Amino acid sequence: MGADIHGFVECRATYGTLDEDDAHWNAAIDLDLLYGGRSYDAFGCLFGVRNHAGFRPLAGERGLPADVSSQTRQSYEAWAPGGHSPSWISWAELAAVDWDEPAEAVDERVQRYTRTPDRSWVLTSKSFRGRHNRPEGAEWVEDGVLFRVVRMVRRDAVPEDGEWAPVWKTMSALADVHGGENVRLIVWFDS
Structure with missing residues (x-):
């Protein structure tokens, strides 16, 4: 059986907020509206799920953040018990990734x-x-x-102009307004 990804882009709106510590996370957009693919190379590179290409996951097994938005939490819980491997990554982390970093191992395939x-x-x-x-x-x-038989680099798994481009553009636009640390992608998988 295959694995599919679900989740939300979340944003902590700081624009016009007097005290950034009081800002709370909001589910900005459902991932299903931005990404409809099933790329095990991307899943492995980003989150360590189905990591046949041998990447050091950027954000593996982090779980749901304690301050996750209620909409995201409810959506994740609706997948129980089938939802697994929840994790998250901020736009600031993604913006700092070396996309030419090679996988730690040769691809199993x-x-x-x-x-x-x-x-x-x-x-x-x-x-x-x-x-x-x-x-x-x-x-x-x-x-x-x-x-x-190859060793992939991150760019091979998540091409800049590939299926993940709408996700990155959305996160980047939100980060332009609210800052990279205030935008994150929260995901989980089903299989």
Whole structure:
């Protein structure tokens, strides 16, 4: 069974607040409105879930923050007992990420490439079959398919212009008004 991600972008509105300590977190937008994908590479890189590519998770196993908004808490609790691996990450943390940082381990899966009409190779899938303890950098062709054993970098898992771009744009816009520490992504998974 696959794993899907759920959650909210939350914001602690500080604009016009006299005492920032009194500001509380609000669920700004449901993640389902911004991200509809299922990228295990991104899930592993960001939160350590289905981490086949061997990344050091940016925000693994943090749980729900104690000051989570009531809407986010209620939505998470509605998934019980099926919701798991709750975590969160602030925009300030995401903005400081080195997206060229390599994974700590070689990807457990073999990348499969097929030829396009112009004869270039394009990544079409990843598979647990075929690796047989081949070393990092190994590549071979079988039946017109190119196979590679690679170590990914964070940018490979979460491309800047990929499926996560609407999430990052939303968080960035909120951070422009309220500051990066006052914007966070709270997630959980089902499987």
